[in-house]
Amino acid sequence: MKANVGSADRAVRIVAGLSIMVWGYMSQNLWGLVGLVPLLTGLFRWCPAYVPFKINSCAKKDQGLS
Numbered sequence: 001m002k003a004n005v006g007s008a009d010r011a012v013r014i015v016a017g018l019s020i021m022v023w024g025y026m027s028q029n030l031w032g033l034v035g036l037v038p039l040l041t042g043l044f045r046w047c048p049a050y051v052p053f054k055i056n057s058c059a060k061k062d063q064g065l066s
Contacts, residue, residue: 003045006057013042 005013017039024032041047050056 004056009057013038
């Protein structure tokens with residue numbers, strides 16, 4: 001898998017994922033597990049939703065990392 005999530009995109013995903021998960025925990029709601037999706041895509045730097053649309057927010061030098 002080639003990385004397709006850039007640095008800024010990655011930071012936003014991680015913060016959003018953690019925020020959603022904390023909200024779910026605080027409100028005792030299982031919808032907080034939805035936060036795993038942006039968190040994991042940010043940590044792994046690969047988003048499966050970007051593949052069919054050929055979206056890549058990585059800089060040229062960062063694309064080889066996985």
